[in-house]
Amino acid sequence: MGVTFALFTDSREGGSHELVAGTVRIDGERVNDTVRGPMFYIDGASDGVTHDGQEGLLPTGLWAPGDAHHRGFQIENVGTLDVKLTGMTAELKAGDEVLAGALDVKIYDDLYLDEDGHVLNPEATLIYSGKLAEFLGSGMSFPTPIELAPGDLASIGILVSFPLDAGDAYQGTTIKVTFSAHAEQLRNN
Secondary structure, rough: OOOOOOOOOOOOOOEEEEEOOOOOOOEEEEEOOOOOOOOOOOOOOOOOOOOOOOOOOOOOOOOOOOEEEEEEEEEEOOOOEEEEEEEEEEEEEEEEEEHHHHOOOEEEEEOOEEOOOOOOOOOEEEEEEEEHHHHEEEOOOEEEEEOOOOOOOOEEEEEEEOOOHHOOOOOOOOEEEEEEEEEEEEEOO
């Protein structure tokens, strides 16, 4: 009869150990325009100016009933983790909320039109349609989140229109709205 017995031990002394968590961070810019600033602005030299003083390249001019403008919102994953874009909101920064009740907003999962209103991508999917006033605060969730690896870009198309039947009640009103995209980490969420 034989017996075999083995005992293994191991230890490690002190020292520092590092645990690094990833980051979720997205960044957004206007498409085909100077960086960082309002997407819909009347005059590039005043209300379209960026934080560093660059004039906006795509002013809308004064709006009249029947006008519509499409702009692109390019979102980049500048973090270290894969993310999913889950939705968008809008926040009233200044102006008349009554005007928000008149303006129609459509959100597409890609650039739908070019700056001149010609169809750029007929396969872009409409993911939101409603009044700007309904979009303020509550926003919307994307039916299918848009996944982005670090460094990836996504373009969202935003079409704002002023209905032809709006009449003269909105003359002289202004509004300033900030659109924001929301993201969360893709894994373990």
